[in-house]
Amino acid sequence: MTRPATLLSDAPVTSNAPYDVERVRQDFPILTRLVHERKGRPGKPLVYLDNAASAQKPRAVIDAMSGLLERDYANVHRGVHFLSQRSTDLYEATRDKVAKLLNAPSRENIVFTRNATEAFNLVAQSWGRTFLKTGDVVLLSYMEHHANIVPWQLLRDQTGIRIEVVPVLDDGSLDLDAYEKALKTLAVKLVAITHSSNVLGTVNPVRQMARLAHEHGATVLFDGSQAVVHRPVDVQAIDADLYVFTAHKLYGPTGIGVLYGKKAVLDAMPPYQGGGDMISTVTFEKTTFREAPYRFEAGTPPIIEGVGLGAAIDYVTALGLDAIQAHEQRLLAYATERLREIEGLRIIGTAPEKAAIISFTIDGIHPHDIGTFVDRAGVAVRVGRHCAEPLMDRFGVGATCRASFGLYNTEAEADALVEAVKATKAFFG
Amino acid sequence: MFDDLRDLYQEVILDHGKNPRNFGKPDGFNRTARGDNPMCGDKITVYLTLGSDGRIADVRFDGRGCAISQASASLMTEMLKGKEPKEAEALFGAFHDMCTKDEEEWTDHGPLDEEAMDKLQVLSGVREFPMRVKCATLAWHTMNAALHGDPVASTENAGF
Numbered sequence: 049m050t051r052p053a054t055l056l057s058d059a060p061v062t063s064n065a066p067y068d069v070e071r072v073r074q075d076f077p078i079l080t081r082l083v084h085e086r087k088g089r090p091g092k093p094l095v096y097l098d099n100a101a102s103a104q105k106p107r108a109v110i111d112a113m114s115g116l117l118e119r120d121y122a123n124v125h126r127g128v129h130f131l132s133q134r135s136t137d138l139y140e141a142t143r144d145k146v147a148k149l150l151n152a153p154s155r156e157n158i159v160f161t162r163n164a165t166e167a168f169n170l171v172a173q174s175w176g177r178t179f180l181k182t183g184d185v186v187l188l189s190y191m192e193h194h195a196n197i198v199p200w201q202l203l204r205d206q207t208g209i210r211i212e213v214v215p216v217l218d219d220g221s222l223d224l225d226a227y228e229k230a231l232k233t234l235a236v237k238l239v240a241i242t243h244s245s246n247v248l249g250t251v252n253p254v255r256q257m258a259r260l261a262h263e264h265g266a267t268v269l270f271d272g273s274q275a276v277v278h279r280p281v282d283v284q285a286i287d288a289d290l291y292v293f294t295a296h297k298l299y300g301p302t303g304i305g306v307l308y309g310k311k312a313v314l315d316a317m318p319p320y321q322g323g324g325d326m327i328s329t330v331t332f333e334k335t336t337f338r339e340a341p342y343r344f345e346a347g348t349p350p351i352i353e354g355v356g357l358g359a360a361i362d363y364v365t366a367l368g369l370d371a372i373q374a375h376e377q378r379l380l381a382y383a384t385e386r387l388r389e390i391e392g393l394r395i396i397g398t399a400p401e402k403a404a405i406i407s408f409t410i411d412g413i414h415p416h417d418i419g420t421f422v423d424r425a426g427v428a429v430r431v432g433r434h435c436a437e438p439l440m441d442r443f444g445v446g447a448t449c450r451a452s453f454g455l456y457n458t459e460a461e462a463d464a465l466v467e468a469v470k471a472t473k474a475f476f477g
Numbered sequence: 478m479f480d481d482l483r484d485l486y487q488e489v490i491l492d493h494g495k496n497p498r499n500f501g502k503p504d505g506f507n508r509t510a511r512g513d514n515p516m517c518g519d520k521i522t523v524y525l526t527l528g529s530d531g532r533i534a535d536v537r538f539d540g541r542g543c544a545i546s547q548a549s550a551s552l553m554t555e556m557l558k559g560k561e562p563k564e565a566e567a568l569f570g571a572f573h574d575m576c577t578k579d580e581e582e583w584t585d586h587g588p589l590d591e592e593a594m595d596k597l598q599v600l601s602g603v604r605e606f607p608m609r610v611k612c613a614t615l616a617w618h619t620m621n622a623a624l625h626g627d628p629v630a631s632t633e634n635a636g637f
Contacts, residue, residue, distance in 0.1 A: 086481075412495075413544075414541075414542060414543035414547075415517075415518075415543075416517045416518075416519070416542070416543035416545075416609075417486075417543045417544045417545070420482070420485075420608075420609065421479060421482060424478065425478055431517060432516055432517045433518045446518040446519070446520065446541050447518030447519075468478070471478050471479065472479075475479055475482075475486070476491065
């Protein structure tokens with residue numbers, strides 16, 4: 049196996065070549081497999097439309113991770129020996145890549161976590177416990193993932209903060225008037241809202257929201273898990289104080305997530321977990337901690353996953369996030385139009401600005417049944433509450449089907465979804 | 478396209494799924510429990526009316542869920558009326574085995590209503606669909622919780 053050549057080099061940021069989705073698909077080994085193969089019966093080509101749950105991995109990510117394990121692996125930040133240095137360089141290079149991806153001022157703004165969920169818990173327990181007191185308001189929205197709800201409830205039970213929730217309009221847009229009113233009338237200290245909804249696809253006007261929050265003295269935390277995968281994100285232009293995302297939805301591995309924080313915000317936060325790697329000196333009387341971001345990274349970090357994330361960032365930036373966004377927006381428009389052909393199909397989430405995520409229900413057929421049927425046609429969609437139960441309640445549905453498109457999906461796959469849904473409808477009569 | 482799904486989605490299931498029997502909250506029930514399948518969003522409530530003789534005088538349910546869960550709940554309500562609680566439990570145990578284990582691994586749950594077991598065969602197809610076993614057994618877990626005075630049954634901690 050050859051070592052990926054680009055691991056330590058600057059990846060090309062943009063490409064002027066037209067977006068060749070068939071070429072892109074060849075980079076993803078899993079997309080060639082068949083599903084539901086049975087004796088005497090060929091399987092169905094995989095149509096993977098569950099990217100918002102987790103995306104598939106390009107060969108470059110797989111090779112970077114196995115390459116590290118085969119040639120370069122050792123613990124990081126510790127050894128003086130050759131491999132430890134090599135492993136540290138490869139792992140830490142990802143911090144630079146993340147900083148560049150988000151246009152963060154410095155690599156020191158980038159904290160590695162286990163996933164986006166841990167990043168939220170880190171902020172709640174470190175920043176929240178330090179700066180929030182009884183009666184202070186954390187402002188969420190109805191379109192939050194449970195990962196951005198439950199950590200605040202735990203904090204509420206510990207400290208007596210209040211949680212207030214910004215409503216969502218019928219088309220799935222955030223109610224900005226209610227948002228502004230909440231900032232004006234409540235003691236909002238933190239806004240913790242998603243950049244893009246994992247159910248509705250809605251892309252929120254985060255720049256405007258951050259400006260309004262700052263005018264009222266609130267700190268802002270955005271959930272970028274569904275945003276960084278679909279579009280270029282510039283945390284400085286947004287003026288986010290804190291921003292989180294997870295690697296596995298960005299075509300990288302599970303087990304690593306990112307917390308971006310402004311330097312002043314991170315510097316004011318105490319450690320979240322204690323252990324090795326996050327300390328300067330330890331005696332039994334007193335321990336001094338390292339500076340951010342390392343203060344928040346206790347114990348041996350996700351080294352292999354970090355290298356995988358670096359390769360994933362190289363991959364998407366080489367394709368160009370603008371180009372990915374344009375491709376997915378074409379797909380979104382096409383799939384939306386085709387799904388609308390189906391009588392009784394209701395799309396939940398029709399905001400003017402959307403990522404390539406389509407949640408839908410069909411009169412008289414439960415999403416779980418639809419999911420089982422389209423799966424038999426090789427089409428992988430998510431069914432259920434999508435870790436967003438309050439949002440399901442808001443739209444009066446117990447569950448939805450969700451088709452979420454990624455950089456390797458095609459119009460033919462949208463057609464496959466539509467045909468499978470039509471056949472399901474025919475079965476149930 | 479869907480040939481092998483016909484074992485799971487038999488006519489009886491489609492019928493009960495679309496037109497569930499004994500649906501709706503009754504007056505005068507004396508045991509109830511809510512069942513929740515957090516993975517897929519199914520929620521049902523089972524209402525039991527235990528008679529003065531200790532037998533199940535009435536069973537009804539409401540809530541929403543997929544065709545499998547609705548059909549399973551509907552079929553269950555049809556077969557529990559007049560049964561003693563321990564007969565209902567035996568049926569639950571045998572049905573759970575049917576949905577989750579090979580026949581040689583089924584355990585003895587005591588005397589069973591064989592006619593009811595025959596009817597429940599239409600749901601045995603879920604064994605080939607591990608993700609759907611919870612759909613078929615949710616109503617039964619909930620009924621069992623109601624019998625034992627537990628207010629909530631969740632498939633997440635029901636020991637699948």
